[in-house]
Amino acid sequence: MKNIRKNLLLVSAILFMATISAFKYPAAEVIKLGFIPLTDCAPLVAAKELGLFAKYGVNVELSKEASWANIRDKVLNGELDGAHxxxxxPMSVYTGIGGKAGSEMKIAMTLNNNGQAITLSKDFCGLVGFKDLKKVNGAIAEIKKRKEVTFAMTFPGGTHDIWLRNWMAASGVNQKSVGIITIPPPQMVANMKVDNMEGFCVGEPWxxxxxxxxxxxxxxxSQDIWKNHPEKALVVNKDFATNKKEDLKKVMKAIIEAQRWLDNMSNRKKAAAWLSKPYYVNAPVSVLEARLLGSNDLGCDLGVQKYKDDYMTFYNNGIVATPKKSYVMWFLAQYVRFGMLKSAPDYKGISEKLVLDDLFAEVAKEMSVPVQPDMQAFKTTLDVNFDPNNIAGYLSTTKK
Structure with missing residues (x-):
């Protein structure tokens, strides 16, 4: 009986101490970050798998989402604190192109550059080759003798929509002469199989x-359209950015460390193995690995394209992460250029409202990340010079 009493007292003491500890050291509140199954969700996946979120003191749960519209809705209604x-x-939603006008999704940092592509169906095989823009318009005309031509992208006003439209403009294609539809990234290949579109723009690995x-x-x-372009961002809801700033900074620090790890090319095979899992991207590890390493088997007997310094990058000596207002302005200018907005938006006001550049500067200083200069003119590969201080001048010289 004595031993039983002692054991009961010991158990009671342990339970009491555990209760006291729970009050003294409460479990960290869950921060929920969404992602779409694409290769460039890798910074979030690596931060989770490497234990970096825990290292910086935040309890992050990753949530696989079905579409960009899901991401939009859940970030705005608070189901997600943020997302890949x-x-x-954020610009598409704020201007009303891809959501309720005036809704704010905040850009905390850039996650990656490069690594998207335009895939054409086998209808185009033999009619147009790799980067052979001069033949695109004629190839479309040839196919239109048999059927209508439709292209797919992933979200109205999203990056894939804009790469697609820039490609068509550079190829001399009248965008009103073809169909443009929205398909979630993981459904692209299945839709092309059943002939729902003749081409699509999407991220890897699709x-x-x-x-x-x-x-x-x-x-x-996409890096042939604009080398080292911004692609995915860590976007957060207004409440998280305003009321949980310190937690957001910790999340950003974990992601920056993951970006550095990912840009060590010897780590990319491991990253591909993680991404291939059903609860992440759920795609063949061989495809994920090859394109992460800059080796693109093009198909259609076109051989393999090796990208040397413009494969998908996540850190690039600190160049990638800075969120830039000038990039926000460039995307807004594309909306005007392609008739998605009927009049010029408040370029400066929108960029200042949506980009958390001051917060990023704080994190960058603490993580020794060089903040990149902003508001300078730049040129994409297939377009004319863009000066964020003279957007009207840019629009007067662009191809529609």
Whole structure:
């Protein structure tokens, strides 16, 4: 009996101490970050798998989402604190192109550059080659003798929509002469299989998967449209940015450390293995790995394209992460250029409202990340010079 009494007293003491500890050291509140199954969700996945969120003292749960519209809705209604997100989605939503006008999604940092592509169906095989823009318009005309031509992107006003439209403008394609539809990234290949579209613009690995399944071929990569372009961002809701600033900073620090790890090329095979899991991207590890390493099997007997310094990058000596107002302005200018907005928006006001550049500067200083200069003129590969201080001048010289 004595031993039983002693054991009961010991158990009671342990339970009492555990209760006291729970009050003294409460469990960290869950921070929920969404992602779409794409290769460039890798910074969030690596931060989770490497234990970096825990290292910086935040309890992050990753939530796989079905579409960019899901991401938008859940960030805005607070179901998600933030997400891996198309860089231009906040502008599309705020201006009413892709959501309720005036809704604010805040850009905390850039997650990656490069690594998207335009895939064309086998209808185009033999009519147009890799980066062969001069033949695109004629190829479309040839196919239109048999059927209508439709292209897919992933979200109205999103990055893939804008890469697609820039490609068509550079190829001399009248955008009103073809259909443009919205399809979630993981559904692209299946939709091309059943002939719902003749081409699509999407992130990896779905371009690579289309080649692997002999459904289509890679016609051009997004880095051939604009080398080192901004692609995905860490986007957060207004409440999280305003009321949980310190937690957001910790999340950003974990992601920056993951970005550095990912840009060590010897780590990319491990990253591909993580991403291939069903609860992340759920795609063949061989396809994920090849394109992460800059090796693109193009399909259609076009061979393999090796990208040397413009494959998908996540850190690039600190160049990637800075969120830039000038990039926000460039995307807004594309909306005007392609008739998605009927009049010029408040370029400066919108960029200042949506970009958390001051917060990023704080994090960058603490993480020794060089903040990149902003509001300077730049030029994309297929377009004319863009000066954020003279957007009207830019629009007067662009191809529609």
């Amino acid at each position: 997100c198309l860089y231009s989605m 371009n690579g998967v289309a080649v692997a399944q002999n459904v289509g071929f890679t016609h051009i990569a």
